[in-house]
Amino acid sequence: MASIPGDGASNQPEHPTLLIPGPVEFDDAVLGAMSHxxxxxxxxxxxxxFGETLSMLRRLFQTSNPSSQPFVISGSxxxxxxxVAANLVEKGDEVLVLHxxxxxxxxxxxxxTYGVSATQLKAPIGERPQLSEIEKALKAxxxxxxxxxxxxxxTGVLSEIEALSQLVHRVSPETLVVVDGVCSVGCEDVQLDQxxxxxxxxxxxxxxxxxxxxxxxxxxxxxxxxxxTRKTLPASYFASFKNWLxxxxxxxxxxxxxxxxxxxxxxxxxxxKASYFATPSPQLIHALHTSxxxxxxxxxxxxxxxxxxxxxxxKSTVEKxxxxxxxxxxxxxxSGMTAIYLPDGVKAPEILPTxxxxxxxxxxx
Amino acid sequence: MASIPGDGASNQPEHPTLLIPGPVEFDDAVLGAMSHxxxxxxxxxxxxxFGETLSMLRRLFQTSNPSSQPFVISGSxxxxxxxVAANLVEKGDEVLVLHxxxxxxxxxxxxxTYGVSATQLKAPIGERPQLSEIEKALKAxxxxxxxxxxxxxxTGVLSEIEALSQLVHRVSPETLVVVDGVCSVGCEDVQLDQxxxxxxxxxxxxxxxxxxxxxxxxxxxxxxxxxxTRKTLPASYFASFKNWLxxxxxxxxxxxxxxxxxxxxxxxxxxxKASYFATPSPQLIHALHTSxxxxxxxxxxxxxxxxxxxxxxxKSTVEKxxxxxxxxxxxxxxSGMTAIYLPDGVKAPEILPTxxxxxxxxxxx
Numbered sequence: 263m264a265s266i267p268g269d270g271a272s273n274q275p276e277h278p279t280l281l282i283p284g285p286v287e288f289d290d291a292v293l294g295a296m297s298h299x300x301x302x303x304x305x306x307x308x309x310x311x312f313g314e315t316l317s318m319l320r321r322l323f324q325t326s327n328p329s330s331q332p333f334v335i336s337g338s339x340x341x342x343x344x345x346v347a348a349n350l351v352e353k354g355d356e357v358l359v360l361h362x363x364x365x366x367x368x369x370x371x372x373x374x375t376y377g378v379s380a381t382q383l384k385a386p387i388g389e390r391p392q393l394s395e396i397e398k399a400l401k402a403x404x405x406x407x408x409x410x411x412x413x414x415x416x417t418g419v420l421s422e423i424e425a426l427s428q429l430v431h432r433v434s435p436e437t438l439v440v441v442d443g444v445c446s447v448g449c450e451d452v453q454l455d456q457x458x459x460x461x462x463x464x465x466x467x468x469x470x471x472x473x474x475x476x477x478x479x480x481x482x483x484x485x486x487x488x489x490x491t492r493k494t495l496p497a498s499y500f501a502s503f504k505n506w507l508x509x510x511x512x513x514x515x516x517x518x519x520x521x522x523x524x525x526x527x528x529x530x531x532x533x534x535k536a537s538y539f540a541t542p543s544p545q546l547i548h549a550l551h552t553s554x555x556x557x558x559x560x561x562x563x564x565x566x567x568x569x570x571x572x573x574x575x576x577k578s579t580v581e582k583x584x585x586x587x588x589x590x591x592x593x594x595x596x597s598g599m600t601a602i603y604l605p606d607g608v609k610a611p612e613i614l615p616t617x618x619x620x621x622x623x624x625x626x627x
Numbered sequence: 628m629a630s631i632p633g634d635g636a637s638n639q640p641e642h643p644t645l646l647i648p649g650p651v652e653f654d655d656a657v658l659g660a661m662s663h664x665x666x667x668x669x670x671x672x673x674x675x676x677f678g679e680t681l682s683m684l685r686r687l688f689q690t691s692n693p694s695s696q697p698f699v700i701s702g703s704x705x706x707x708x709x710x711v712a713a714n715l716v717e718k719g720d721e722v723l724v725l726h727x728x729x730x731x732x733x734x735x736x737x738x739x740t741y742g743v744s745a746t747q748l749k750a751p752i753g754e755r756p757q758l759s760e761i762e763k764a765l766k767a768x769x770x771x772x773x774x775x776x777x778x779x780x781x782t783g784v785l786s787e788i789e790a791l792s793q794l795v796h797r798v799s800p801e802t803l804v805v806v807d808g809v810c811s812v813g814c815e816d817v818q819l820d821q822x823x824x825x826x827x828x829x830x831x832x833x834x835x836x837x838x839x840x841x842x843x844x845x846x847x848x849x850x851x852x853x854x855x856t857r858k859t860l861p862a863s864y865f866a867s868f869k870n871w872l873x874x875x876x877x878x879x880x881x882x883x884x885x886x887x888x889x890x891x892x893x894x895x896x897x898x899x900k901a902s903y904f905a906t907p908s909p910q911l912i913h914a915l916h917t918s919x920x921x922x923x924x925x926x927x928x929x930x931x932x933x934x935x936x937x938x939x940x941x942k943s944t945v946e947k948x949x950x951x952x953x954x955x956x957x958x959x960x961x962s963g964m965t966a967i968y969l970p971d972g973v974k975a976p977e978i979l980p981t982x983x984x985x986x987x988x989x990x991x992x
Contacts, residue, residue, distance in 0.1 A: 274664045285665050285909065296910055297658040299639045300650050302988055303839070336840045338701045338905035341865045372864035467906060474668070475701045475840045475908030498863055499737035500706045540703035541832060543840030543911075544650065545661055623667055 278618060282625035283415045283445055283599040284468035288549075289556065292472055295548040304536035308544050311551050316532040318554040319480060322447065322470075323462060324562070325454040329483035333506060333528055334550070336543050337477035339444040341501060342463030343372035345479050346409075346440055348498035349489050350461060353377030355406040358399055358437075362390045362421060363414030369442060373409075376497055381405075388590040390421050393429055400434040407438040407460075412446035416627070417588045418601035420450065427457045438485055444468060447478075448557065449569040449598035460485040466546065469569075469598050472553040475546045505539045566597070573597040601627070643983060647990035648780045648810055648964040649833035653914075654921065657837055660913040669901035673909050676916050681897040683919040684845060687812065687835075688827060689927070690819040694848035698871060698893055699915070701908050702842035704809040706866060707828030708737035710844050711774075711805055713863035714854050715826060718742030720771040723764055723802075727755045727786060728779030734807060738774075741862055746770075753955040755786050758794055765799040772803040772825075777811035781992070782953045783966030785815065792822045803850055809833060812843075813922065814934040814963035825850040831911065834934075834963050837918040840911045870904045931962070938962040966992070 273290045280287050301308040312334075319332040335341065351357060354377065359370045361384040370380035383391045383399050400408070408430055410421045427439045438460040443452055448469025452462055460482045467474035481489075489503050496502040506527045530537035557565060577600055580587065585602045589595040604610060610626035617624055638655045645652050666673040677699075684697040700706065716722060719742065724735045726749040735745035748756045748764050765773070773795055775786045792804045803825040808817055813834025817827055825847045832839035846854075854868050861867040871892045895902035922930060942965055945952065950967045954960040969975060975991035982989055 277664045277666075280665045280667060282667050285668065285906070287665050293662040293664070293910075296661040299642045299658070300645045300652050300838070301642075302645060302647050302990070303650065304990075305988060336701060336703045336842075337706070337865065338907070340905035341702070344863065344865045347864065375860065375862065375864040375867070465906065467908075473665070473908060473910045474906045475911055477701075495740065497740065498709065498866075499712065499740040500702065500709045501863075501865065502740070540705035541650070541830065541839045542703070543832075543838060545658075545838045546840055546908075546911075623670060625667070625669075 279622050281622055284465075285474050286468060286471060288471060288473060289553070291556070292549050292552045295552040296473060296545050298545050298548040301544045303541050303544060304538060306534075306536075308547070309531060309534055309536050311544075312531040312542065312547050313534045315547055315551045315554060316528065318551070318558055319478065321558055322554060322562070323452060323454045323480040324456065325480065325482070327455055327483055329486065330454060331481045331486050331507070331528065332532075333477075333479040333481070333503075334542070334547065335477045335479075335501075335506070336475060336540070336546070337500075338474065339463065339465030339477060340368075340372075341477040342442070342444070342465070342479050343369050344376075344498055344501040345477065345503070346407075346461055346463060347373045347376040347378060348496045348501045349492075349503045350438060350440070350481075350485055351376070351378045351406050352492060352494050353497070355379070356381065356403055358383060358396075358403075358405045358408045360391050360396065360408065360410040360421065360426075361385065362411055362417060362419040363387075364416035365411045365414050365442060365444070366409075369409055369411070388417060388419060388588045388594075390419055390594050393422075393425060396426065397429055397433055400430065400437065405434060405437045407440055408434075409440045409442065411442040412450060412452070412462075413596040413598060415445045415599065416601070418596050418599050419589045420446075420594050420596040422593075423452070423459070424457045427459055431458050438488060445596070445598060449566065450596065451562070451566050454480060454482060458482075460488075466550055466553075470550070470553055470557070472550045473546065475543060476550060500540065570597040573600065576600050644987050646987050649830075650839050651833060651836060653836060653838060654918070656921070657914050657917045660917040661838060661910050663910050663913040666909045668906050668909060669903060671899075671901075673912070674896060674899055674901050676909075677896040677907065677912050678899045680912055680916045680919060681893065683916070683923055684843065686923050687919060687927070688817060688819045688845040689821065690845065690847070692820055692848055694851065695819060696846045696851050696872070696893065697897075698842075698844040698846070698868075699907070699912065700842045700844075700866075700871070701840060701905070701911070702865075703839065704828065704830030704842060705733075705737075706842040707807070707809070707830070707844050708734050709741075709863055709866040710842065710868070711772075711826055711828060712738045712741040712743060713861045713866045714857075714868045715803060715805070715846075715850055716741070716743045716771050717857060717859050718862070720744070721746065721768055723748060723761075723768075723770045723773045725756050725761065725773065725775040725786065725791075726750065727776055727782060727784040728752075729781035730776045730779050730807060730809070731774075734774055734776070753782060753784060753953045753959075755784055755959050758787075758790060761791065762794060762798055765795065765802065770799060770802045772805055773799075774805045774807065776807040777815060777817070777827075778961040778963060780810045780964065781966070783961050783964050784954045785811075785959050785961040787958075788817070788824070789822045792824055796823050803853060810961070810963060814931065815961065816927070816931050819845060819847060823847075825853075831915055831918075835915070835918055835922070837915045838911065840908060841915060865905065935962040938965065941965050 447464040466472040466476035812829040831837040831841035
């Protein structure tokens with residue numbers, strides 16, 4: 263997922279090349295935007311930048327439905343789980359969590375923190391749950407939501423989002439389809455409208471190529487309707503959609519409207535109007551604006567193809583070296599990262615410092 | 628709260644001078660740190676920077692008790708309210724919220740989101756609740772916590788933290804003393820140990836002089852003990868202390884320890900050991916490290932005195948111009964910001980663009 267060497271001369275001081283799944287190496291222009299002079303978070307120049315950023319995210323997630331809703335909030339990708347758990351399901355709801363590595367356990371833990379019952383469907387390490395198993399699970403119980411990690415950073419396993427979403431819409435049409443795209447958005451194809459996805463959450467520091475510090479969530483019209491018809495208030499304050507959205511979108515029948523502290527931050531920013539709930543980070547938003555402008559300067563399909571090609575070169579080299587990937591089959595291998603087993607007798611705490619001496623940083627498992 | 632002109636030549640492009648309560652104008656070195664080349668969030672160089680940053684925060688909050696606990700989390704200052712509400716009180720607890728402006732209403736709203744009963748003690752606009760009223764309120768009901776906004780950005784009213792804390796310890800010794808220091812930490816004196824404060828929350832973009840995007844919380848030993856003896860799990864995932872602290876500090880008697888997903892991120896970073904719960908923002912942490920190094924390069928008392936002096940110059944000019952401050956008396960006026968009423972017939976939407984043409988940006992009420 264790191265920038266491909268030869269992109270051009272860098273202004274950055276000499277440093278070991280970072281080849282972990284994220285944070286990635288950042289482009290000079292993106293890092294330059296990080297040191298933007300201070301701006302008012304409610305002044306016209308920054309509001310315009312934030313508004314354009316939200317609009318560009320619609321293109322990145324491939325949605326043209328004006329009722330889709332992007333969110334960009336100061337936080338880590340982890341906060342995206344809270345955004346989903348606190349807003350799109352309610353206490354007592356059942357959620358099916360597809361497990362392809364460590365991050366499904368954590369998402370399930372987050373859901374349970376909010377009183378949601380998370381049932382995990384696991385596959386052997388390096389595999390992904392089969393569509394037939396998922397179909398069986400969806401028929402056995404009424405799930406309000408299914409979650410899937412598009413690429414699990416701990417295994418490099420790629421999930422098949424399009425076919426999965428088709429299946430869910432066919433056999434359990436009331437179930438929201440939620441994708442953890444932290445390690446996929448920006449390097450794997452994600453089509454919100456076309457594939458019928460309801461929420462995709464991600465972070466800035468991986469394939470989007472912007473420093474860490476921003477939680478990014480894109481919701482479908484259907485997900486926003488599910489939120490609007492909640493029977494209970496969201497059980498988080500900072501992560502509550504109701505604090506970031508306009509009054510019209512929040513018509514909670516059971517609650518006192520005076521107490522709902524209705525806000526409209528995201529939609530106001532996109533309409534280039536000032537708004538306040540919590541102070542955003544103008545510098546990080548400028549950096550995100552810069553990276554999205556770069557990403558969208560050519561067709562997304564070309565970007566995804568370039569990632570696949572680069573990854574194939576790495577994967578064939580890995581194979582020639584006799585190394586084995588965690589992701590067992592070509593169809594479930596991510597193009598943004600490659601996770602390998604070390605050969606017998608080689609331990610990460612020994613090999614990683616040796617690699618660092620050669621100027622490259624890899625991540626241990 | 629902006630940097631004082633004449634500090635030295637700036638490398639920043641010419642831009643209107645930002646004189647709002649925050650984000651403030653940032654020092655060149657701090658903005659330079661924002662564009663730090665990418666580093667692994669678990670690699671030794673960044674871990675050392677983060678560890679030093681946490682240690683410097685102990686000096687900023689004036690605590691030498693090793694059992695005090697600093698937190699630095701990606702987020703806005705608002706997230707600090709969730710950190711307090713989700714960890715230091717439990718559903719059904721009573722909290723007394725002292726009201727000196729808009730931000731008390733929001734803190735109360737956050738507390739109630741977590742099922743806590745928030746009773747507000749209000750003063751007329753520009754005033755603060757009197758100690759005698761607070762004493763009466765504390766004697767009338769058993770409060771688990773009292774919250775106070777050190778400086779409310781909407782009014783510029785300064786609360787008297789030391790005397791307040793003494794009062795609470797005397798008449799209601801089991802009540803935790805929590806300070807919202809978003810608009811005070813870095814320009815007003817805050818002495819965690821000496822004054823017996825239990826939690827102070829703040830953000831990076833005001834008097835600490837680092838771009839927005841970091842939520843900073845400092846807890847006392849007593850607050851951490853209160854957390855450790857909770858009877859229920861924290862009702863947030865991203866904001867839960869249990870995900871950021873070592874297992875030894877989290878001994879929840881009533882819960883299955885296997886399900887608590889114990890972590891130790893903050894203490895590990897401070898001990899210069901790598902750790903992971905959610906990816907921090909290395910660039911923002913570098914900027915915070917830079918601003919804290921600058922702040923701590925001279926005695927804090929000198930810094931606070933310089934802020935008071937600069938603010939007195941502004942306040943006497945404001946008075947000479949016949950303008951009236953919202954904060955009614957010298958003893959309840961903040962030294963980091965000054966809030967004034969506009970003269971009759973002058974409206975903010977008219978005067979602010981005129982001031983912008985002169986190259987300065989002020990904030991409307």
